[in-house]
Each structure stands twice: as C-alpha cells, then as structure tokens.
Amino acid sequence: MAKLASGVGGFGVSGKVVVLKPMVWNAEGYVRPDGTTRKGDGYVARHGFGHEEWNADPNRLWRGQRIFHTETTNPMKASGTAGDLGIIMTTYLDRTTCALGIATSVTANTPEDKRAIFDALRLLSDAEKLWELPSVKAKHPSLDEFRTFWFDKGIHNSWRCPPSEFLWFREKVPLDPKTLFPPEAEGVNAPTITWRHSKSMSLRQDQARAIVQDVLEPDSPILSWLSTGAFDHSAMRPNTRSSGEPKRSQGDKSQDSAAPTDKAYIRYLRQQEILVPPRHSDLQKRFESFLKNILNAPSIRPNVDGVDIQFECRDKGLVFAELKPCTVQDARYAIRTAIGQLCDYRHNRPRPTPALLVVLEVKPNDHDRDLALSNGIGVAHPKGEGFRLHWPNSTIRSH
Numbered sequence: 001m002a003k004l005a006s007g008v009g010g011f012g013v014s015g016k017v018v019v020l021k022p023m024v025w026n027a028e029g030y031v032r033p034d035g036t037t038r039k040g041d042g043y044v045a046r047h048g049f050g051h052e053e054w055n056a057d058p059n060r061l062w063r064g065q066r067i068f069h070t071e072t073t074n075p076m077k078a079s080g081t082a083g084d085l086g087i088i089m090t091t092y093l094d095r096t097t098c099a100l101g102i103a104t105s106v107t108a109n110t111p112e113d114k115r116a117i118f119d120a121l122r123l124l125s126d127a128e129k130l131w132e133l134p135s136v137k138a139k140h141p142s143l144d145e146f147r148t149f150w151f152d153k154g155i156h157n158s159w160r161c162p163p164s165e166f167l168w169f170r171e172k173v174p175l176d177p178k179t180l181f182p183p184e185a186e187g188v189n190a191p192t193i194t195w196r197h198s199k200s201m202s203l204r205q206d207q208a209r210a211i212v213q214d215v216l217e218p219d220s221p222i223l224s225w226l227s228t229g230a231f232d233h234s235a236m237r238p239n240t241r242s243s244g245e246p247k248r249s250q251g252d253k254s255q256d257s258a259a260p261t262d263k264a265y266i267r268y269l270r271q272q273e274i275l276v277p278p279r280h281s282d283l284q285k286r287f288e289s290f291l292k293n294i295l296n297a298p299s300i301r302p303n304v305d306g307v308d309i310q311f312e313c314r315d316k317g318l319v320f321a322e323l324k325p326c327t328v329q330d331a332r333y334a335i336r337t338a339i340g341q342l343c344d345y346r347h348n349r350p351r352p353t354p355a356l357l358v359v360l361e362v363k364p365n366d367h368d369r370d371l372a373l374s375n376g377i378g379v380a381h382p383k384g385e386g387f388r389l390h391w392p393n394s395t396i397r398s399h
Contacts, residue, residue: 015230017079018086018208019200020175020193021070023052023100025091030056030100030168035133042197047149048135051156055089055101056168058327062117065160066329068103071197072158075235080108080159084232086225087159088203088211090175092195098172099211104165104225114155123154163329164221173211180207181243191240202236210246217333279325283361284308287323290386307345308359316355316391320345321380323359331364335372335379342377359387 024044028034033049044050051069054060060067070089079085085106090099109117118124127150130136131143140146177190194201209226216223233241284302291297291311301310309321322342324334335358342356357378364381369390372379378391 014234015232016084016086016205016225017075017232017235018088018104018203018205018226019076020090020097020099020203021076021087021200022090022092022097022195022197023055023070024050024197025093026050026053028053030054032057033130033133033135035135037135037138046139047153048133048137048139049130052089060121060157061163061329062120062160064163064329065107066103066163066166067109067117067121067157067160068166069157069159072108073198073200076200077108079232080106083107085159086208088208090193090195091172093172097175097193097195099169099175100172101166101168102208102212102222103159103161103167104222106159106161109158109160111155113160114157117157118155124151126150126154162221163327164333165225167212167216167220167222169215171215173215175211179247180210181240182245182247183239184242184244188239190243191237202233202240204233204236204241205231207240207243207246217336219336279361280323283323283325283359286382287321287359287380287387294386305345305348306341310354313355316378318352318354319357319378320349320354321357321359325361328362328364331360331362332368332371334358334360335364335368339372339375339377355391357389363388 024038024042025036026034027036030053033053035048037048038045052071055068055070068089070087076085076087083105085108086104087102087106088099089101089103090097092098124147127147128143130150131140131146136146140149175193177193180193181190183190191201205226209223212226213223287309288300288302291300291309295313297311297313299310299312302308304310307320308323311319311321313319320342322338322345324338326334338358342358346354346356355378356376357380358372359380362381363383364379369379373390373392376392378389380387380389382388
C-alpha cells in the first residue's frame with residue numbers, strides 16, 4: 001500500500017473508513033447556494049457558489065440513492081469504490097468546527113454516474129437559478145457563458161448512499177478536540193480538527209459515534225454501520241488513533257462536547273417536528289377532509305392531548321391517528337416513530353381503548369406497512385381524492 005499523507009482517510013482495503021470532511025458554510029440550510037461573496041482563491045470565491053450547498057435538499061435522489069457532494073481525495077474515492085466510506089460533513093464557523101450531517105455506506109460516483117445524475121435530475125435548469133445570485137454574476141460575464149460553464153461543472157455530485165444512511169442534522173454539532181480526542185497521557189495535545197476543504201480527517205468508529213449518537217435512533221442503520229465490521233485505521237494520525245475514549249457532554253455545555261447534550265437531543269426532536277408543519281398541515285387538512293366528507297366520521301378532534309387526530313369509526317370505535325409526512329425511502333422510520341407515539345397515547349387513555357392508525361404522506365411498500373399491521377396498528381395513505389385504510393386482520397378498505 002502506498003504511504004498516505006497524515007490526516008486523510010485510508011484506501012479501505014482492509015475495512016471501512018470514516019472521515020470528517022470540511023465544506024463551505026451555507027446560510028440557507030444547504031438547500032440552495034446562499035449567494036455569499038467570499039474572499040480567497042478557492043472554487044466558491046472564484047465562481048460564487050459551491051457544489052455542496054445543495055446537500056440538505058431531500059430531492060437529490062437517483063436510482064433509489066441519496067446524492068450529495070464534497071470535495072474528494074484519492075483515498076476517499078478508493079474507499080468509496082466498495083461502499084466502505086462514511087463521511088461526517090463539517091464546516092468551520094465562528095472559530096469552531098461543527099458537524100452538519102453524516103452519510104454511511106457511501107459509494108463514489110463515476111464520471112458516467114455524474115452525467116446520468118445531471119440528466120436525470122435536470123440540473124441544467126439550475127443555471128438560471130444560480131444566475132440570479134449576485135455572487136455568481138460578479139464572477140461570470142454573461143448568462144450564456146455561465147450556461148456553458150454549468151453544463152461542464154454542474155456534473156459534480158461525488159457521492160451516493162442509501163437514503164436511510166444519510167442524515168442532515170437539525171442543529172449544528174460543535175466539535176471540541178479535547179472532548180472528542182482526549183489525550184491518553186499528560187502534556188499531550190489533542191489533534192487539530194481539519195478545516196481545509198481539500199483535506200479529510202480519518203476517525204475511529206467510536207469517535208464518529210460520539211459525534212452522532214445523540215441525534216440518531218438507537219436502531220439507526222448509521223449507528224449499525226459505525227458499530228459493525230472491520231475499520232481501516234492505517235492512515236489515521238497517531239494521536240487521533242491513540243487518543244482516549246471520547247467524553248460525553250455534561251449538563252448544558254454543548255459547546256464543550258463532541259456530541260449534543262441530552263437537552264440538545266430533545267431540542268432536535270422538537271425542532272424536527274417544527275420544521276415539517278407545511279407538509280404536516282397539508283396532510284392533516286387532507287385527512288380531516290377525507291374523514292368528514294368521505295368516511296362521514298363523527299367527533300373529529302384534531303390536536304388533543306398530543307394526538308394529531310381523534311375520530312370515531314363505525315367499525316373500530318375511537319381511533320387515534322398519528323400523521324407522518326415522509327418519502328417512500330423513509331416511510332419505515334416514520335412508521336417506527338409513529339408506533340411509539342401511538343402506544344404512548346393509548347397507554348395514557350384507560351377507557352375506551354382506542355384503535356391506532358398511522359397516516360402517511362405516501363404509499364409504503366408492503367414490508368414497511370406490515371411493520372405496523374403486525375403490531376396491531378393500522379396504516380393509511382393517500383389514494384386518489386381520499387385515503388386507503390389498512391387494518392390488522394381485516395379486509396383492506398379503499399375510499
């Protein structure tokens with residue numbers, strides 16, 4: 001094996017590799033370029049935008065895979081050839097390195113893949129959107145020139161991974177080197193966290209878990225990836241590889257932590273619910289209309305005691321419904337979350353015992369639907385102008 005520069009990920013020939021990968025800061029939540037003019041001679045400074053500024057856009061899907069971008073290194077691409085790469089995306093803000101998201105089971109896209117993604121996602125149309133940014137106009141002489149430039153440089157998305165193994169954090173996770181890499185001996189300095197966009201920093205799997213474990217469900221595929229299999233630590237910095245076990249945060253001192261505090265985790269869950277109201281509200285209005293105008297359900301009571309909708313059903317009696325906006329790719333996790341909430345609501349309701357129903361924004365696959373049905377919980381999803389109801393041990397009803 002060729003000798004690698006200190007501080008970059010390995011080739012992954014003997015196992016998985018997980019790296020910290022710096023990116024340009026984006027003030028729009030990484031759903032679109034923010035148009036900030038930057039100094040220096042880097043790509044963003046030269047052209048007025050960065051390719052990673054779309055990384056939080058949930059619509060970047062191709063052939064069932066989540067598409068995203070960071071600058072690459074040869075070791076990262078080598079690990080990505082076999083899907084043995086994990087990437088924790090970071091940015092440097094207010095003199096602090098912060099983690100923004102994570103992807104595991106990452107595969108490197110070939111030039112042919114990148115062209116197919118560009119065509120399939122119709123990214124050529126982004127040229128006009130980018131041209132609206134003053135930062136882009138300041139760096140390119142005309143829209144025609146920029147279209148030509150974009151037709152070449154827009155073919156950029158470096159990575160793909162399963163949607164269930166991609167997570168964009170709701171809150172930035174500040175990284176403190178002393179907490180993430182506590183030295184084993186007195187007088188030894190913790191390694192500096194890399195902040196250069198062209199570099200990456202290889203981690204042990206327990207260090208990576210310390211960053212993300214408080215914002216993930218215990219059965220998350222990401223945690224599973226970080227907890228199983230062999231990892232290649234051959235290219236790690238010696239003081240990173242030999243540092244002590246990452247420390248957990250205490251109290252509210254999240255700025256001194258490698259991972260969010262317990263309180264930050266609660267905020268994350270609440271903010272996750274807060275961030276989806278437009279879709280949640282649309283789904284709730286549509287389902288309430290269905291209950292009233294098609295199912296003719298009496299006693300429809302939305303948003304009572306934490307339950308999204310309570311209603312009376314002729315066949316089931318009292319029903320508690322939990323609404324979950326989602327995509328097909330994350331329907332299983334929406335169902336899993338809803339099951340826990342509904343069981344909690346039912347536990348707090350002594351009599352009468354309600355039937356439970358998960359209402360999804362999309363039709364789930366049979367395997368995911370059966371997760372709820374096998375636990376005695378119904379599933380509903382849109383069909384035409386109404387909804388299709390699936391109840392455990394009963395005939396499917398269409399409306």
